Every structure is written in structure tokens, then in C-alpha cells.
Amino acid sequence: MTALELAAEVRSGQRRAVDVLEEYLTRIDTHEASIHAFNEVTTDLARQQAQAVDDDVQAGRDPGPLAGVPVAFKDNMCTRGIPTTCSSRILENWRPPYDATVVQKVRAAGAITIGKTNLDEFAMGSSTENSAFGPTRNPLDLSRVPGGSSGGSAAAVAAGFAALALGSDTGGSIRQPAAFCGLVGMKPTYGAVSRYGLVAFGSSLDQIGPFAANVADAAALYEVIGGHDPLDSTSIPDLAPTVLDSIDRGVEGLRIGIVRELSGGAGSVEGIRSDVVDRVQAAAVALEAAGATVEEVSVPSTTLGLSAYYLVAPAEASSNLSRYDGVRYGLRVDAATTGEMNAATRTEGFGTEVKRRIMLGTYALSAGYYDAFYGKSLKVRTLMLQEFAAVYQRFDLLLTPTAPTTAFPLGERTADPMTMYVNDVCTIPSNLIGHPAISVPFGVGHDGLPVGVQVLGPALSEALIFRAAATLEAAAEMDR
């Protein structure tokens, strides 16, 4: 049953939200220990909310489009009175005094807050192995990672612990775990969804987006969370996030480009596995069969994306994470002077990857290095924007793999950060230029694990990418 069907049944009084919730809680009870999707299951709050939804239905009030649907939140979104840890020791037990805008919106839509999900510490990672509270496992194969950094959210939906989940995507952190767990995951246009209450990693890159088991559910959740928020200055004014009503219109007549540099063939970045390439080709065939024209297109600057990203994101992170100093909240490790207390707190509170990125970013912003590093990465972003703008003169959408491989085994890449970073090569361009992108499952690789294909579009083309995703989803089902 889809989340939308579930909501329809709850709204019409066919099923009670409290009963739905207990089914989910039972599954969590049974399987969570082996998966570790959650940092916190908010059982009491969820039961209260479900009861309130049922009361609304009883009283003839409409609880909203997501009535009774259990939703999991990545644990970097602030939830009032509920620990929000970013899977970091430094924020262990920190309870925000306020809700993120998306949390409020999801609640207002009648959804049930079922828990806070595990992530790579401060969203820095691609496997959810960088969590201070232990890794999350892929529900499809417990020896493998769920991807990251929103691995807990992906695992929660894949394991049936939640019908929907929210993740945040700074360089692919929604789309790659969606691909690894066989889900739909979408990163909206920068500014389409409020970042208020999302604990910042790379402020100019971060966007919140939906995870769902199918395209329509993801579209429904996007509609709930999208739109202008006066509390986020980078939020787009007067945005109506309407995507569901056009989702079945297909791709007839659309011009779709396959990005050569991410195609695995000649002129492509290395490391994209052939079985993944095959699935992208199959997706292209499916789109053509549905009436689109598909041809290869070169976007050379995509090869610069990884280097630019690993300067911009750490630079912004180094500044965003300065506030964890032991003075006001979170961990404090006492020492003789304030400076020593700051250092001791941060030494103990942050994990290795976070420290690595803070140092990287601090260095990239330093006097004498700014122009060579941070300054240059800004130029790459400008160049990419120009190239993509030119490409979108000739194409409506672009098609790439979501990740170079399927879900890899736990521990395989933790020793060498570079092999981990390369994971993001296909997803990073959308973050650097602020464009929307979606990952849709499209069959399996030769290891039998799901492969995600990625549809990219220009700014505010959400309706179009959901249409293409729905087309691919239908084709994949036919294929099965």
C-alpha cells in the first residue's frame, strides 16, 4: 500500500491512524536492532499524534493530505523537545526549543512523527558509517551500507519502519541512499524547501527532500514541504510546489540528454560500473519508448564538480560547525581556559570525518589560499551554471546514473576517504548549481542490488522531473 492510499483510508475513516501506527511500531520492534535506522523512535509522540488524527476524522475535520502516515526525519532536522543529534557526540542529548519548518509542515499535513533517523555525522559521508552512534545497515542486504548521509531515512522507508522520510541532500545525500535502498529520492531546487531548522552543513548546497517507495508518494511529500518560508532568506518567493496533478503526463516530445561525462563510456569520469551503465541505457530506451528523444550531450564542467564540492562544502561547514564550542549547549569538556575548553570539547565531540572536513575548509578559506581554493571553486560553480544553462537550451532533462555502483559492503571504503568521495560524482553537480534532481530505482545490478537512475532538470523543473520519474517507474514495473 502506498502512503497516499494509506492517507486516503485514514481520512475516510476506513482505518484508524493508531492501528496503522502500531503496525509500523511492531516492525520497528522486530527489525530495528539489526538495521539501526533510528537514533530515536518517538513512540509516545507518534501515539499522541495518531490519536489526534483519529479524533479529527471522528469530528469530521480533515487531518490533511498525509493523514496518519508515519514519517521519519533525518536527525539533523530540529524537533522541539526531541533530541536532535546530527549523529554527533557533540550534540548528544541536545533538545531544540523549536521545530524546523518542514517538521511543522509535515505535522500540519496530518503525518505522524515516528522518529529521528541516523546519518553520517553532520551529514558528512556517503554510507552512514560516520555516525557516532554506529552505522545503519541496508535492509535489502544487512552486510551492505544503505548509502548516506541520509542512510537512516532510506533504511527506515526500505524496512517499512516509516511510509515516508525526509533527508537532506548536500552532495547526493538523499539520491544516493535512495538508489542503494531501491527507493525514490528527490533533491528540490535550492530554495524550494525551507532550510529553517535544518542543522547546516554546506549552507549554499543543503536542501531537504523526500524519500518514498514510489514516485507519487515522493511527489506528495514534496508538495507538503515545498514553498516559501519567510524564515529562510534563500527561500524562493511565491513558489507553488505543484507536481502531483501533472505526474501522469508522460515524456512524449521531451528532449532528454545523457551526460557523456557521467555515462561510463568514452569521455566519462572513471569508476562507473558497467552494470550501472547498462541500467541507464535501459532507462534511456524506456524514455524513448514513451515518446521522448534521447541523445548524448557533453557537459565538461561536471568533471570539475567533485573538486569544487570538496572545497565549498567543507569551507561552509568549517564556519557552520564553529558554534559547537561547549559554551551554550551540547557537549562541554572542561579545561583551564575558554580556548582550551573549546579545543577539548571539539576534539572529543567530533568524529574523524568531521574534523577532516573542518580542517579542509579552514585551510581553503585561509588568507593566502582563498583565491586558489575557495575562490576557484566559486568560479567552477559559475562555469557549471553557464554550461548547464546552455545545455537546457537544447534539452528539457538530463539522465545519469545516481551513483557509480550499487550499495557496497560495510567497511569497504572507510579507510580511504577518496574512494568514498567519488561516490558523489554524479549527484554533486545539481547541488553546486542548485538544480533539482531525482533518483528512481530502475532494475538491479549484477549483484542483484537496486540501481538508481537520476533525472536532472533546470531550476524549478520539479513537475517535469517527477513526470519523467513516473514514466521510468512504470517502465521498470513492466520490466519486472
Next chain:
Amino acid sequence: MIGHEPSLPDDWELVVGLEVHVELATKTKLFCGCANQFSSEPNTNVCPTCLGLPGSLPVLNGQAVAFAMTLGRALGCEVRPSVMARKNYFYPDMAKDFQTTQYDQPTNVDGELRLADGSVVGIERAHIEEDAGKTSHVGGGGRIGDANYSLVDYNRAGVPLVEIVSRPEIRSVEQARAYVSELRNILLAIGVSDARMEEGSLRVDANVSVRPTGSQELRTRCEIKNINSIRSMGRAIEYEAKRHVDLYASGESPHQETRHWDEDGGRTTPGRSKEDAEDYRYFQEPDLVPLVPTAEEVAAIDEQLPMLPAQRRHRLTQLAPNSADAATIVVERGQDDLVVAAVAAGADAERLLTRVQNDLAVDDWTKVDAEGLAALIGMETAGELTATQTKQVLAELVNHGGDPRTIAEALGFEAMSDDALAGLVDGLIADHPDEWNRFVAGDEGERRKMQGFFTGQIMKATQGQADGRAVADLLNGRAG
């Protein structure tokens, strides 16, 4: 024009640039809705944003921007497109451990401040930034190194500031004082700040260096902080300049550093030196969008600018060219509109300015209106009232208002018309023939002595209300 600087030998010249921080009198803080209020209970005007809580975001206060641009225009600055930037450094009262400020693209550049003495000091920039919280060190005499613990009040965190940076064009302590007081007058005139140095809403740092008189070089400067009054500023600059001259005289030179003014000790003490200066790793604030004022917005600000102190002084000196000092004082007291209206109502401008400067130095002069003042000055100019009488009538006007002629009559001054005085003089001459003969026939000394006698008698008879000069004229006229 520029005051003599007594503490420096003639062959050394003072070079000072001032950095003035001004708290803007907005209702709310720069990036959140918290009250911008002095003297509330500690940590009561705070919210997630000004406490820098994880996930919080800034929203720029439009009122603060308008105030900053108004100040820029009042200082003759160019108002330009600008961006906010992050200045990264760790300090407990800096809630985010970075200050949101402006760096390479400030809102206001290239202005000037025209002082009362006619000199002009260039303004390099006037940029928008946020204030920090307030730290108090408890125990150990309140010094950071010896304190048992420290308390931070974040009520001030996020209060909007404009930092006005002068060019190093100030050449004397008097000019530095005049600069600050003129800046203060402008701030009060345009109503963007209460500019109270004792409450910290106007704070001055002085960059001090010296150079051989006549040279154009800029030598190593020291930045003097912790200046709490205009008087301290003068002492601090004087002390620091002398210190530099002494160093050069002994073959040494100062090194660039921040120094603190020690009010009790009457000296500056070393703070942070350039060598261990922090690298602030400035970069554009990704959570805010650029400020792009349109030509229309700037024109609207210009239109609404009130008359500024320099213009007000100019207006008075046009009317009374010989009363420049009085004009400065009268403008500072805000009495210039009254003066201009009284001149328009027929008062003699020079005499009026003298009267207002000397005899209207009271807090509440609202009962004095321009017509009454003009009538009073007219009576004085016509000789109907003596100086003393004029002052008495003016005092009555200040206290009770009313018509000066009626007041003069009520005080019995109207009897002192020319005819009445002439009658008194003639009567005296008749009563004292011997003295009169000595006045008419005596030598210079005898004549002066007898003039004193007659004037004294007249004064006794009129209880001091006669005009001494008119008496002398009458005596001389009668003597032929």
C-alpha cells in the same frame, strides 16, 4: 583652523583614523525578531537565531538596512550593492563563533564628514554588522585571566551596528573630538541611533600613528580600544602619540598592535599583536542574499534626509557671518529653527544669536516663540530695553511665555524710554550744579569721575534699569 596639539613636539604630526561603532535604534535585532532593548534582564531578548542554535537562520532587518543607508547618504557616501560576510573567530559572546558583517562589498563607501571648524575628514566606509553579546568575568577582579567564571548575556547579540571607518586624516585631538561630536549630531539628526557613548551605543576605536611634520607617509599605527568617553579618547590619543614619538626618539619604533586604554592608569597597554592576529577567513554569508538598492530607493532616502548639522550651521552663518561659534552651539542645542524664524520675523541676526547663545542655555525653552523673540530683540536693538532688561524679559519668556512688551511693562521697564531717561538726567543736573560744572569744565579724569557719579545716581533712581551708554550720551549732549 586645526587646534594646536601641545603634547607633541612641533616636528611631529599626529595621524589618526577613527572606527566608530554605532548601535542602530531599530525595534528588533539585525537578523531576528527579538527586541533591540538596552537594560533588559540578561538573556531575555533571545531566540534560536541570535543564540546561534543549530538550524537557525538569519533574516535581514529591513529597518536596519534603511537606517544604514540613510546614515551613508548623510555622510555623503555612495550607497552600493553589497553582501554580508562571515568573519570567523571563536569567542564565547559570539553565539555562532562568526560575526555576520560586511567585508569587501560594504553598503556605504567614500563619504566625508564636514566639521564645525570647516575641516573635512574622509569616510572610507560605513558597513552593517551585528553586535556580540556581553561577557562579564566573575571573581579575580573581573579580569579574564583571573576570573573564577564568566557569564554571557546575549541580549546584545545580533543588535544592528554600523561601523563608520574614517580615513587617517585627523590631525589633532581637538579634531578627533569634533569628528565624534559631529558624527553624533548627524546620528541624532537623522534619528538612526541614540548615540550614547556612556551606554555603549556609540563606541570609538582610534588608530594612532605619528610622522615627521610635513611628510605624507603613514607609519605603523596602533589601534586603541576600550575608549569610554570623548574625554578618554583625547587622553588616549595624546598618550599613544607621545609614546610613538618617544620610541622614535630613542631609535625604536612601535609595532602594529591592538592596545587597550587604561583609564585609571592614564596609559595604553598592549593587547593582541599583529603576529598572532587571527585569520578571520571571511567569505560571503550563504544564508543571506545580496542587497541591491535601486536608484529610486537611494533617491527616496535623499528626499527624506532631514537638514544636517553642517547645513544648519551654514544657514545661520549666512544670516550672521560674525557669529560662527554661536551658530555651532545654537545648532547643537537644536535652537536654530527658532533663530531662523525670529530673523524672518525681523530680529537682528547677530544680536539674536548672541542672546540665544548666552541667555537661552536652558533645557526647556519651548515657551519662547519666534515672534516674541523677534519683538524682544527689536526692543533691545531700538534701545527700549537695556541688555540686563532684555535678559530679564527673556527669562520671563522661558518660564511663562507671553508677549515681551507686556512683560517689560509689567516689570516697569517701559518707563525707560528715551524721554523718560532724558527727564531723569535733566532733573539730576538741576539738583547737582557743582558736579555738573565739574563734568563740563573738568579735565579728562574729572569728567570721567563725574560721569560715574551721574550714572550711579541714575542707576540708583532706576534700580539699575537704565542703559549706561544712553546716560553717557545724554550727559555729553547736555554738556554741548
